[in-house]
Amino acid sequence: MPTPIDLKSFKFTGAEAAPIEDLRTLSEQDKQDLLMAGVDVDERMRSGSFVHMNHSNVHCKSHHKGVEVLDIKTALKKYDGLPEYMWTLVDPEKDDFTRGARDNLHGGYFIRTEKGAKVTEPVQSCLFIKGNQVGQNVHNIIIVEEDSELHIITGCAVAHDAKGAAHMGISEFFIKKGGKLSFTMIHNWGEDTTVRPRSAGVVEEGGVFINNYILLKPVKDLQMYPKISLNGQGAVARFNSVVVTPPGSYVDAGSEVILNAPNTRTEIIARTLTTGGVIINRGRISGTHVPAKGHLECKGLILGGGMIHAIPELIADVDGVELSHEAAVGKIDQEEIEYLMARGLDEDEATSTIVRGFLNVDIQGLPPALQEVIEKTLADNEKDMF
Amino acid sequence: MLIIEDLHAMVADRPVLKGINLEIAENETFILFGPNGSGKTTLLMTLMGFGNYTITQGKITFKGVDITHAPIHERARLGIGMSFQRPPTIHGLKTRHLVKMCAQGREVDVEGLAQKVNFDHFLDRDINAGFSGGEIKRSELLQLMAQQPSLVLFDEPESGVDLENMHLIGRTVRELLRGEVEPDPKLSMKAKKLTRKATSGLIITHTGYILDYINADRGQVLYNGHLCCEANPRDILDHVGKFGYQECVRCLN
Structure with a gap:
């Protein structure tokens, strides 16, 4: 079980960082840490970049006129506190972490598309922690205006030499009528980092929300449970998560989708692999309107130790809702290993090929640059996983 | 090429093979007959x-x-390749990737080989995921073509295959046994002969359809864990068709 978090042991003031005009001027080690979280410091094939370090926004740029990228503090000033958005989906009184983010906001990104804008190259963001016992409170607002398209890749990382860190991240997503958002989050924490994201989103008529989550690195204690409401006719949400926990990691993660309008659909797919850590894999789909369809898939592999607890939940209160789930926790099938061995692979090669396949979730609707980042992240981490 | 001497094998504590002696020479194709449960598949699985x-x-x-x-x-x-009857699905492993791995580091024209078995549209699908009987056979053959074994173990090439696919599968098995798997139309007949690799085969069949396509040299019946009745495969097939496997019991006794 995770130990209770003592927020007082972290420094939530005094770790301000200076602006970084050009990301290429970062130290090699920092660049490497950012790269592993999906950030391209050369900003190739990126529509914009946002970097927040410790308690300050250090870099914020948009290269596409169809998308606005601001620090949340700037956005709050510019848009009179964003009353239609700020804290409308997440309750600031939810817990100590939300209260902390409300009372002592360090920053976060505000990303908004123009109506109808198709921003096909991703906006990249990174929330970075450097130093010892740094606590970070961020609040992110993402608004996808009507009929626009936006792709975000966000990496959260701690510096290699950071000792003890806490990240509290509030994210609120608004996908307007006909809008499309793909949100890919790569977590690259350390073995003594505590992480508490608190996220929620609404999707209006015909909107699409694709959420990809990848955690392949150790983390001390992470808990998150984003909640998405499909409020408009025909809205769609897809969640794909890949979570790997080495010994010492405790991850309690899942997603919840509410099918809150007719013709809404969702699919929540999670692949979890433990080599010694603990994974609580939650998933919940509620159907309140018809026709509506939802499918939940939690698959877990235990390789050499650890614990996986899959908790799929389906809730429906109207006639005609179609919800299903498929959950499995187990080991690699010997038959699959032998099949590959019969093609000339030795046992280790066969095992890693199967694990790689297991973690290889097919994600539709991603621009090639993002697909590449995901594949590279998996490949780079493969040798550390087992 | 392959020598089996007095082979006894068990499946889950149950003796199935009870003293098998068999020799398959280079370039020779051997056909194995026998009723259900006689140990044919066990022999293949034990060899692998x-x-x-x-x-x-x-x-x-x-x-x-x-x-x-x-x-x-x-x-x-070492060169033993097997076609599986019911291969497992491996999620997230693309057929293309597996075919490449079968070549064990050799350059392989995956697309070209796949076209030969009409399987190029399946290369980006997870291996064996939702494949029909015929599709499994074509996928297994594709993997074997990339693997280039010198002994092919084939468990019922006809099972679950429609007539149209049978033709394709029969032809491909023949090419595989002749060692003609390189999809290079530029080579002359003579050059092709020179690049041929001798391939032996051990094939299980119930229906004998595969015999229409390949040159099978020798056949034998496996009955209750014992090999018996060595003859020309066609003759065995005719005989079993007329009298059933009961004849073998007599022959054994």
Whole structure:
């Protein structure tokens, strides 16, 4: 079980960082840490970049006129506190972490598309922690205006030499009528980092929300449970998560989708692999309107130790809702290993090929640059996983 | 090429093979007949070295190497290739990727080979995921073509295959046994002959349809864990068709 978090042991003031005009001027080690979280410091094939370090926004740029990228503090000033958005989906009184983010906001990104804008190259963001016992409170607002398209890749990382860190991240997503958002989050924490994201989103008529989550690195204690409401006719949400926990990691993660309008659909797919850590894999789909369809898939592999607890939940209160789930926790099938061995692979090669396949979730609707980042992240981490 | 001597094997503590002696020469195709449950599949699985099949007595020698207790991949690397009846689905592993791995580092024209078995549209699908009977056979053949084994173990090439696919599969098995798997139309007949690699085959069949496509040299019936009735495969097929496998019991006694 995770130990209770003592927020007082972290420094939530005094770790301000200076602006970084050009990301290429970062130290090699920092660049490497950012790269592993999906950030391209050369900003190739990126529509914009946002970097927040410790308690300050250090870099914020948009290269596409169809998308606005601001620090949340700037956005709050510019848009009179964003009353239609700020804290409308997440309750600031939810817990100590939300209260902390409300009372002592360090920053976060505000990303908004123009109506109808198709921003096909991703906006990249990174929330970075450097130093010892740094606590970070961020609040992110993402608004996808009507009929626009936006792709975000966000990496959260701690510096290699950071000792003890806490990240509290509030994210609120608004996908307007006909809008499309793909949100890919790569977590690259350390073995003594505590992480508490608190996220929620609404999707209006015909909107699409694709959420990809990848955690392949150790983390001390992470808990998150984003909640998405499909409020408009025909809205769609897809969640794909890949979570790997080495010994010492405790991850309690899942997603919840509410099918809150007719013709809404969702699919929540999670692949979890433990080599010694603990994974609580939650998933919940509620159907309140018809026709509506939802499918939940939690698959877990235990390789050499650890614990996986899959908790799929389906809730429906109207006639005609179609919800299903498929959950499995187990080991690699010997038959699959032998099949590959019969093609000339030795046992280790066969095992890693199967694990790689297991973690290889097919994600539709991603621009090639993002697909590449995901594949590279998996490949780079493969040798550390087992 | 392959020498099996007095082979006894068990499946989950049940003796299935009870003293098999068999020799398959280079370039020779051997056909194995026998009723359900006689041990045919067990023989193939034991030759390949699968975990559930325990050898209790006897010896298997392949290309002069004693492989009786060798791990599966060493047998595969020595040149034994097997077509599976019911291969497992491996999620997230694309057919294309597996075919490449079958070549074990050799350059392989995956697209070209796939076209030969009409399987190019399946290359980006997860291996065996939702494949029909015929599709499994074509996928297995595609993997074997990339693997280029010198001994092919084939468990019922006809099962679950419609007539149209049977033609394609029969032709491909023939090419595989002749060693004509390189999709290079530029080579002359003579050059093709020179690049041929001798390939032996051990094929299980119930219906005998595969015999329309290949040159089978020899056949034998496996009955209750014993090999008997060596003859021309066509003659065995005719005989079993008329009198059933009961005849074998008599022959054994």
